[in-house]
Amino acid sequence: MKSLKHFFWFCSGANQSLLKRCPTEASKFTGIGATVFFTGLLAALSGGYAFHTIFSHSGWAIAFGLLWGCVIFNLDRFIVSTMKKNRKGRWHELFMASPRILLAVMLAIVISKPLELKIFSKEIDRKLVLLEETIYQKEIATIDQRYQQQASLLQEQINTLKAEIEAKRAKRNELATLARQEADGTGGSMQRNAGPIYQLKKADADRAQTELELSIATNSPKVEALQGELTALRQKQNMELAGIQRNPWNGMAAQLEALRQISLENKAIYWANIFIIALFIMLECSPVIVKILAPRGPYDELLEIREHFFKNHNLEKIAQMDFDTRERLSPLVS
Known part of the structure; x- marks a missing residue:
């Protein structure tokens, strides 16, 4: 002592x-x-x-x-x-x-x-699980946002080309319908015949068909190429997402x-x-x-x-x- x-x-x-x-x-x-x-x-x-x-x-x-x-x-x-x-x-x-x-x-x-x-270790451990999940989801969101901009641009180009084809198709269908109605007497002059008026409308429909075929021949390869780029981009995104590791944050x-x-x-x-x-x-x-x-x-x-x-x-x-x-x-x- x-x-x-x-x-x-x-x-x-x-x-x-x-x-x-x-x-x-x-x-x-x-x-x-x-x-x-x-x-x-x-x-x-x-x-x-x-x-x-x-x-x-x-x-x-x-x-x-x-x-x-x-x-x-x-x-x-x-x-x-x-x-x-x-x-x-x-x-x-x-x-x-x-x-x-x-x-x-x-x-x-x-x-x-x-x-x-x-x-406060028990409370902290539970919170760390939530924070780790938040960080993981944030990394996923960052990757998605980076690839989403490129994917949106490619998809917009694809939609524009397809819209051009569909516009040509709609015009062809409309002119073909007018020619058929003129021929069977259900429209136009309301007389069933294949006269000069029908021939003019048939020529317009044929011209629209030609423009449609040209548009399909021109735009389809571009659409396929852009679809390939979009698919490759998605694959790259999926690979990068798969490579994310959930490292313990403790x-x-x-x-x-x-x-x-x-x-x-x-x-x-x-x-x-x-x-x-x-x-x-x-x-x-x-x-x-x-x-x-x-x-x-x-x-x-x-x-x-x-x-x-x-x-x-x-x-x-x-x-x-x-x-x-x-x-x-x-x-x-x-």
């Missing part, structure tokens, strides 16, 4: 020789040291999980987690040990600690995210995106996410907050006396050295 207390004193960055002379301060610095230690431990767990999520390697995850925890532990210990309880009040101490508090906010966001991903960036969308869709998860981040901000700021809230005690008085003693001692040494130098140089100057 005693060694554990000394370990927490070390974590707090306190001068243990001075702290042993102040028994009433032992509990305060034990608490400060424990806060620093457990903050670093939590950072190690979170950092290790984040690294494992990215690389799926337990050995490297443990190594990185320990390294990240040591970095946070050393940073908190340095900040806490350099925060002196002066006589200017807590607002001055809070101002001096503001850079560390801003850093704590950023660290809390970084540390909390991996644990949030673990807490990396850390994908999980963060899924968590963001879930938070927007579900108010309960949104507020839970906010409170988790706030909790980690409080935990990251706790070493600084504990040090600020701790009252000035005998340890701080002894520390100020010792620092003041060393400061005055150094000033005396410097003054003595300056005096000795002037004494040695005075005969030479005279």
Whole structure:
């Protein structure tokens, strides 16, 4: 138990020789040291999980987690040990600690995210399936849109050529009907005969038939060629669609995106996410907050006396050295 207390004193960055002379301060610095230690431990767990999520390697995850925890532990210990309880009040101490508090906010966001991903892992997994399907359908839509423009242009050309043939056919049918009606007396002059009027109408129908045959002979090869291009284009599109792979979308960036969308869709998860981040901000700021809230005690008085003693001692040494130098140089100057 005693060694554990000394370990927490070390974590707090306190001068243990001075702290042993102040028994009433032992509990305060034990608490400060424990806060620093457990903050670093939590950072190690979170950092290790984040690294494992990215690389799926337990050995490297443990190594990185320990390294990240040591970095946070050393940073908190340095900040806490350099925060002196002066006589200017807590607002001055809070101002001096503001850079560390801003850093704590950023660290809390970084540390909390991996644990949030673990807490909401089931919801995130379901969302990832939907997001993966959305990405897959988006790739299909992109390919379809790219080929649809070319296919529409080819189909429009085919329809134009076919429409020209059908227009010639309709004209031929109309003129042939008029000639037949003139011949059987059901139309035209209403007299059944094959006279000059019929001959004129028959000539118009024959001319229309010739134009139809010419149009078919001219446009049909073009239609077949365009149909071939359209078929080849569809085959190419189908091959490209078949080549799309449904790659698993479950990396850390994908999980963060899924968590963001879930938070927007579900108010309960949104507020839970906010409170988790706030909790980690409080935990990251706790070493600084504990040090600020701790009252000035005998340890701080002894520390100020010792620092003041060393400061005055150094000033005396410097003054003595300056005096000795002037004494040695005075005969030479005279």
